[in-house]
Amino acid sequence: MPRTLTDEQRDLVDAIGRFCRSECGTKARRDELTGHGTEPHNQELYAKMAELGWLGIAVPEEYGGSGLGMRDLCLFLEETAYGRAPISGFGTTIISAAAYEKYGSEEQKRKVLAGVVQGRVEAVSMSEPGAGSDVGALVCRAEPVEGGYVVNGQKTWCSNAHIADHILLVARTSRDGSKHDGLTQFMVPTDTEGLKISGIDTMGGREVNDLYFSDCFLPDSAVVGTPGQGWKQLMAGLNLERMMLAALMLGTARRAFDDTVDYVRQREQFGRPIGSFQALKHRIADMATELECARLLLDDVAETIDAEPGRVFPREASMAKLKCTELAKHVTLEGMQMLGGYGYATEYGMESLLRSTVVSTVYGGTSEIQRDIIGKTYGL
Structure with missing residues (x-):
């Protein structure tokens, strides 16, 4: 059954197909780009897509993107997956960028959203050793102190943290109310002192990581959105x-x-x-x-x-x-x-x-x- 696409969408699909056949269309080329399948993200290929303007497909125009909708984004993702393009960092990047766009400060938006368009990678961290599907069971603690927060605890299964500029961290800042209350989102640069990123070997190659926070200080400006409202922000x-x-x-x-x-x-x-x-x-x-x-x-x-x-x-x-x-x-x-x-x-x-x-x-x-x-x- 033929797909109903606009002329612009059809051009996008065709262009992605040509790009993938040219850049990663053979097994030998994909092995070269991914270290024989051990690295699912290739930054060189990713940068080429950034130059074509594709990575900003869902980023508002005021931050350098195209400002397109869900249908266009899904087409991009579907066609790059069909073409086997090794750009695993894109998924977590767009999920993180959407949170900054909706809840972040203007400074956070300009830093992250502009970075997405330029080919930067972002990550988001929710899961912990004792909390996966039950996000309300998070225990990684961000203790309020003068001028900011001090984070201690472990996160796990964080995709692309090792290649990201920032991690969108979900941590507990309060135990008041229900288990879904008191969660807060933070923008954490990956070079922040007190953060250790350790890779987890999987059958899919190097993509996920453990994160260890040890007296990691984050300034008040690192909060994304409203303190204590991280659950509602996640649900959105x-x-x-x-x-x-x-x-x-x-x-x-x-x-x-x-x-x-x-x-x-x-x-x-x-x-x-x-x-x-x-x-x-x-x-x-x-x-x-x-x-x-x-x-x-x-x-x-x-x-x-x-x-x-x-x-x-x-x-x-x-x-x-x-x-x-x-x-x-x-x-x-x-x-x-x-x-x-x-x-x-x-x-x-x-x-x-x-x-x-x-x-x-x-x-x-x-x-x-x-x-x-x-x-x-x-x-x-």
């Missing part, structure tokens, strides 16, 4: 985070699907292409149908958000995140099965697509949490 950004993850995984699923179809058309066994066997043909048909459903859902939710940018759409955004991430994991697993032994070989790339999708049903709110949110919107 859920549309963006979930839609971004959905778009990235839809692009990855499309890539895995197309690679699988190419393989089963060419691979012959028993004297004919394996894709001609009903067992595979029907699975391909099912995946194609599910991909179309996911695309229509994502496009519809993105357009709904653009029509009412001030509203939060917890049901719809969670549906998009749930559908696209679960589908991406399914498609890459099916792709690995259909490629047989070659699915495990790094030469064909399906194994790296699988590695990038299996975690997508965990980060940004697990699939179980997304289902719980959707259920709650029906009064359950």
Whole structure:
């Protein structure tokens, strides 16, 4: 089914496709850019995208961006994921930038938002060893002192902290009220004294980190928004985070699907292409149908958000995140099965697509949490 795009959106999609084929279109080139898959972000490639003006797609024009909406942002994310561009820093950067845009001081906005357009990376830190899905259980403490706050504690699973200029930290400044009260957001330069960033080795390469705060002083000017209102500020950004993850995984699923179809058309066994066997043909048909459903859902939710940018759409955004991430994991697993032994070989790339999708049903709110949110919107 053809996609309904404006001329500008179609030009953007086409340009991204050409760029990715030219800059990272081969396995050898991607290995060169990513240290054989161990570094999912390449700053040189990222800087080229900045020069093209793409990184500021969702940044307001007054800060040097294009000021476009959710649909355009999702298209960018989907197409760069389909093209396998190693720019993992973009996701956390835009999530952080949105928080600064909405709640930050003018000085914070100009520093961060202008940096996004120029190709700087930002990170956001919420999770702790004892607090993942339950954000209200955070214990990393920012103690108020004269002129600012002193932070002590550990954060974990912080994506891109090691390549970021700043970390948008969520810490506890008070224990008054409910567990969701007393959380505050801070802008923390990554070279701040008392902050140690330690990488966590994962099957996806070097992307996430532990953060250790030891008597780390932050001035009052580091507060983003209103002290004690960090939970409400986080909730206001859920549309963006979930839609971004959905778009990235839809692009990855499309890539895995197309690679699988190419393989089963060419691979012959028993004297004919394996894709001609009903067992595979029907699975391909099912995946194609599910991909179309996911695309229509994502496009519809993105357009709904653009029509009412001030509203939060917890049901719809969670549906998009749930559908696209679960589908991406399914498609890459099916792709690995259909490629047989070659699915495990790094030469064909399906194994790296699988590695990038299996975690997508965990980060940004697990699939179980997304289902719980959707259920709650029906009064359950």
